[in-house]
Amino acid sequence: MVFQKKLDYGFNGxxxxxxxxxxxxxxxxxxxxxxxxxxxxxxxxLNGDESRxxxxxLLATLAGELLxxxxxxxxxxxxxSGRTEFAIRKDSIKQEQQDEEHSxxxxxxxxxxxxxxxxxxxxxxxxQSHDPSxxxxxxxxxxxxxxxxxxxxxxxxxxxxxxxxxxxxxxxGKEYENYPHTIxxxxxxxxxxxxxxxxxxxxxxxxxxxxxxxEQRSTKSLKHGTVSDIIHWDDxxxxxxxxxALASSDSSAExxxxxxxxxxxxxxxxxxxxxxxxxxxxxxxxxxxxxRSTSTLKSFRxxxxxxxxxxxxxxxxxRKSASxxxxxxxxxxxxLDMKPVFRSRKICYTRQRSQRCSFKRRKLxxxxxxxxxxxxxxTKVVSDSFEKxxxxxxxxxxxxxxxxxxxxxxxxxxxxxxxxxxxxxxxRIKSFKVPELFIEIPETATVGSLKRTVMxxxxxxxxxxxxxxxLLHGKKIRDDNITLLQTGISCDDKVENLGFTLEPATVHPPxxxxxxxxxxxxxxxxxxxxxxxxxxxxxxxxxxxxxxxxPVTNSGNSIESNHDSVSFPADxxxxxxxxxxxxxxAIPATSLEALxxxxxxxxxxxxxxxxxxxxxxxxxxxxxxxVQAVERLGTGRWRDVKLRAFExxxxxxxxxxxxxxxxxxxxxxxxxxxxxGEPVPQELLDRVLAAHAYWSQHQNKHHNNKLxxxxxxxxxxxxx
DNA sequence: TTTAGGG
DNA sequence: CCCTAAA
Numbered sequence: 149m150v151f152q153k154k155l156d157y158g159f160n161g162x163x164x165x166x167x168x169x170x171x172x173x174x175x176x177x178x179x180x181x182x183x184x185x186x187x188x189x190x191x192x193x194l195n196g197d198e199s200r201x202x203x204x205x206l207l208a209t210l211a212g213e214l215l216x217x218x219x220x221x222x223x224x225x226x227x228x229s230g231r232t233e234f235a236i237r238k239d240s241i242k243q244e245q246q247d248e249e250h251s252x253x254x255x256x257x258x259x260x261x262x263x264x265x266x267x268x269x270x271x272x273x274x275x276q277s278h279d280p281s282x283x284x285x286x287x288x289x290x291x292x293x294x295x296x297x298x299x300x301x302x303x304x305x306x307x308x309x310x311x312x313x314x315x316x317x318x319x320x321g322k323e324y325e326n327y328p329h330t331i332x333x334x335x336x337x338x339x340x341x342x343x344x345x346x347x348x349x350x351x352x353x354x355x356x357x358x359x360x361x362x363e364q365r366s367t368k369s370l371k372h373g374t375v376s377d378i379i380h381w382d383d384x385x386x387x388x389x390x391x392x393a394l395a396s397s398d399s400s401a402e403x404x405x406x407x408x409x410x411x412x413x414x415x416x417x418x419x420x421x422x423x424x425x426x427x428x429x430x431x432x433x434x435x436x437x438x439x440r441s442t443s444t445l446k447s448f449r450x451x452x453x454x455x456x457x458x459x460x461x462x463x464x465x466x467r468k469s470a471s472x473x474x475x476x477x478x479x480x481x482x483x484l485d486m487k488p489v490f491r492s493r494k495i496c497y498t499r500q501r502s503q504r505c506s507f508k509r510r511k512l513x514x515x516x517x518x519x520x521x522x523x524x525x526x527t528k529v530v531s532d533s534f535e536k537x538x539x540x541x542x543x544x545x546x547x548x549x550x551x552x553x554x555x556x557x558x559x560x561x562x563x564x565x566x567x568x569x570x571x572x573x574x575x576r577i578k579s580f581k582v583p584e585l586f587i588e589i590p591e592t593a594t595v596g597s598l599k600r601t602v603m604x605x606x607x608x609x610x611x612x613x614x615x616x617x618x619l620l621h622g623k624k625i626r627d628d629n630i631t632l633l634q635t636g637i638s639c640d641d642k643v644e645n646l647g648f649t650l651e652p653a654t655v656h657p658p659x660x661x662x663x664x665x666x667x668x669x670x671x672x673x674x675x676x677x678x679x680x681x682x683x684x685x686x687x688x689x690x691x692x693x694x695x696x697x698x699p700v701t702n703s704g705n706s707i708e709s710n711h712d713s714v715s716f717p718a719d720x721x722x723x724x725x726x727x728x729x730x731x732x733x734a735i736p737a738t739s740l741e742a743l744x745x746x747x748x749x750x751x752x753x754x755x756x757x758x759x760x761x762x763x764x765x766x767x768x769x770x771x772x773x774x775v776q777a778v779e780r781l782g783t784g785r786w787r788d789v790k791l792r793a794f795e796x797x798x799x800x801x802x803x804x805x806x807x808x809x810x811x812x813x814x815x816x817x818x819x820x821x822x823x824x825g826e827p828v829p830q831e832l833l834d835r836v837l838a839a840h841a842y843w844s845q846h847q848n849k850h851h852n853n854k855l856x857x858x859x860x861x862x863x864x865x866x867x868x
Numbered sequence: 869t870t871t872a873g874g875g
Numbered sequence: 876c877c878c879t880a881a882a
Contacts, residue, residue: 760876787870802870807876810873 764799766808771828774805774812775835782843783809812836 589601618625766774777793786802786809794800815823816833 763876784871786872803872804876806870806872 761799765825768826768828768832770794770797770800771808771812771832774808775832775839778809778843779835779839782846783840784843809836809840813840816840 587598587601587605589598593601773793774789777789781788781792783806786806789805790800790802794805812828812833813836815828816836820827820830
């Protein structure tokens with residue numbers, strides 16, 4: 149039910165005016181496709197919240213790639229069984245209440261009250277409780293003064309807060325109560341004013357120190373940083389220079405692993421969240437909106453070249469419309485204000501055709517453009533040795549994602565490393581830090597749009613492909629062939645100095661190449677066969693939640709389409725220019741001219757180039773389902789076929805089904821010797837030909853004829 | 869958004 | 876699988 153609600157509200161958040169067909173939508177789509185997993189696209193369709201599902205999928209993807217690619221540890225289940233969602237709140241403001249319903253920028257900047265506002269974004273799992281405040285609706289103030297607020301997502305501290313730690317939070321602890329699964333790092337607040345870019349380096353260390361102090365007590369502390377600061381932290385190698393201050397990410401290290409012992413997977417899902425963003429409005433001084441945006445860009449762009457950040461400028465148009473639409477504080481009102489088109493859409497597509505909704509929504513995003521550029525920060529993964537044997541129930545994989553953290557040194561667990569009896573190095577990756585993101589958005593944008601923006605950024609980052617880097621004592625180990633033994637990682641003391649980073653996929657193949665890949669040593673319980681693509685989590689919980697009343701599955705005839713193991717495309721493009729950085733830049737059409745001058749991403753188009761979906765050959769069972777559906781529905785009704793037999797197969801679009809049918813027909817006509825791939829039973833091929841022949845002649849006649857359909861009323865055969 | 873086809 | 880013209 150909750151989701152139903154969300155579904156509805158979700159649309160409010162998309163009440164963006166007509167969006168010109170832009171590259172954004174394409175990009176989005178491609179980003180998803182990068183993983184070759186259409187399901188990602190479909191997932192968000194289900195609950196009408198694209199953003200959320202995107203993040204979720206991304207996280208799942210990330211987790212999957214990092215941890216499950218090979219072993220398919222149970223963690224994958226976890227990852228895929230939860231829900232991710234953004235939570236936003238204003239930290240600066242001492243309010244305890246949720247401010248989600250308010251526009252990002254509530255008070256006019258010129259009032260001087262903006263500088264104090266900050267927002268925190270959290271990517272948290274949201275598997276159980278649904279906080280109403282987390283709904284994705286947005287309200288924009290009538291304030292028509294367009295302003296841009298910059299949101300920089302980044303972490304300054306090596307701190308790795310775990311869920312457990314979160315519980316200890318005091319000051320802000322309360323805020324977190326509603327988001328029990330959120331987390332962790334403190335983010336830098338960056339003013340977008342031109343001046344901020346010129347802050348001094350000298351402050352960096354101070355900041356760090358201070359931060360440490362603050363964070364010792366609270367997991368959440370906001371700081372005002374500067375561009376320069378950020379830059380400093382970006383380079384992983386620089387960390388070496390400041391190990392002392394940063395090396396203390398300990399506080400969390402000692403914390404007990406979160407994840408319930410009973411459920412090895414839960415830990416993962418619970419901790420998997422965590423992108424938290426603190427944003428600080430940049431305008432102490434309010435100036436022309438347009439002007440501002442321009443200047444802001446300039447000030448940031450250069451200094452941030454090396455960073456991975458996402459920036460997004462919303463066109464004034466957007467803002468305008470947004471505010472108009474959401475003029476009323478009430479959702480219902482907002483709805484009323486919606487253009488007829490939207491309303492009708494909403495009504496029509498609510499659940500059955502959820503997919504359509506997604507498309508609509510995606511369209512709305514088209515206005516924006518995202519680009520990925522090199523020179524970013526690495527996501528850092530902190531690993532810590534295991535205290536408990538993997539064999540034990542304690543298989544919790546605390547993998548949390550943290551946001552762009554610039555850690556001076558790879559932070560590792562403080563517990564003495566565990567050397568298993570069998571000479572295996574046991575590592576526990578406690579958290580993953582999400583690369584730094586840079587976002588720019590009009591202050592009049594709604595929280596909902598802000599969330600989406602952030603989500604987009606996160607999505608882009610994750611979707612762009614990541615690879616794992618290993619740091620030992622802060623130094624990157626480039627040689628993938630060296631053994632852990634050789635590096636000394638197997639030594640207790642070394643393990644503690646081991647760190648992992650998430651970097652844009654590049655030249656170097658994933659660490660997995662190394663036979664000693666740490667991942668292999670991660671505790672994974674293979675007892676639970678993971679037939680489902682870990683990256684496609686939503687199909688079960690997601691669907692059921694989103695459509696409690698809809699026939700999620702036909703357990704009887706449902707076909708597991710996921711047996712085909714999905715391989716994650718290893719991003720090994722060699723031309724990637726800057727390996728460690730990737731920046732997402734979202735630029736609204738209207739702002740393009742302003743940005744035109746700025747050399748954005750002369751990045752490797754590679755990162756921008758979309759990757760085609762991974763190949764996912766149809767399994768026999770899928771073919772079976774397809775054939776059956778077509779026999780009944782006929783050709784030319786692919787959407788229906790999709791709905792009937794593949795509604796739960798997130799990937800497999802009707803186009804895919806159509807294509808598959810096409811190939812099936814072809815396959816059926818060629819000699820068995822010429823066929824390739826998994827052999828399709830001749831019986832099915834015969835049916836294909838029969839059905840094809842039949843429907844070729846009954847094009848216009850709908851299935852009134854029972855010639856081929858003996859089981860007219862048979863329940864739909866759904867493929868999962 | 870779907871369909872229908874070519875690539 | 877992708878891309879798109881058409882509908």
